Amino acid sequence: MSDLILKNIRRHISMTSTEEDLFKSLLKHRVLRKRYFLVQAGDICRSEHFVTKGCFRAFATDKEGNDHNLMFAVEDWWISDMQSYLTGMPATLNIEALEDSEVIYIEKKDLDRIFDEIPSFNKFFRLLLQNAFISQQQRILSTISNTAEERYAMFIKKYAIIEQRIPQHHVASYLGVSPETLSRIRRQWQEKTS
Amino acid sequence: MSDLILKNIRRHISMTSTEEDLFKSLLKHRVLRKRYFLVQAGDICRSEHFVTKGCFRAFATDKEGNDHNLMFAVEDWWISDMQSYLTGMPATLNIEALEDSEVIYIEKKDLDRIFDEIPSFNKFFRLLLQNAFISQQQRILSTISNTAEERYAMFIKKYAIIEQRIPQHHVASYLGVSPETLSRIRRQWQEKTS
DNA sequence: CGCGACGTTGATTTGCCTCAACGATTGTGG
């Protein structure tokens, strides 16, 4: 079960087999059917989740009731409401399974213990946070300085795997345009490249 | 000289006086006249900077040559191109002094040494990163789900000090609207509240 | 003094949203 997650971690840090055993002993597993929520806004997000099967979206709902997708995650990706996890405040994000999915997760109290007992794990988590930070900064810059069409091109390039798996209107929401607009962008794009 | 920065750090962690001495010995100081650049896009950003005097903006330039302000910093704030600092890749941001300014800075190699010798400093830096992350997430959500007028109201509320100090067109760029639009928003706002 | 930077206002344009209708596909309950 924990094969994939250990591979993921070994890409960044190395652990002794004793450390790996401790780590594995603290992992938990959860199965979510399509349309079920891993995290709901208002909850306190007390775990970091690693996707082993399926696909998720993290989104915020505005006061008009419209969704805005912030990120997606498929196999081998981590997902959580990092803000809620870090601060202990209620989550502003919802995380929903877009397919029948499975995650391995680790609770904050256990992860904090791991930080103490496996010092190199601090580095791993810092990398997780760094990468999240960097991808957010790129996203802000791209929202600010690119047109919807350019953002779509970037999205396809960066998330080709995801783009084929999720409904188009979720991509539209991620890009910050209406489904109709994305549909028209795609048409123009096809006309151009054909 | 290092009074302000020590106060800033003591708000988050505590150090022994030996540790403080080590830390202080690694600090450097830099004076920048108005319109000078602390970081230029393309540089590798090798320091974290703490503002002791004046005011800065961090911005990206798109391919049409338009600026987009990402953040501001005044006294008692930290500023850098975190992405470049963390990854060692060339900076995508420019950081410019908007007034005659001064910073205390610490180079990456020295900060890495501090992480080894003052373990609690890891926590301080993690907090710095966390806060940057959280404010970015809030910014993304606000860009997505609020109108320009709402974002302006939030900006004033959160950065009242800054708003009075910097040219209005820089605020417009931060909010992602044209200077003309911000000017009109302000007029409507005055009419409403008078 | 004269120039440039900044903010304001008006006129025009435009990119995108909203609303509406429709076909195709998927899912579901009788």
Add this chain to the structure above:
DNA sequence: CCACAATCGTTGAGGCAAATCAACGTCGCG
């Protein structure tokens, strides 16, 4: 297993918020 509903993507028409373009007044600075 079929019929009906729901979901999803597409297309067209109309409207609006904000960008762009342009002109002008004011202030501060070299």
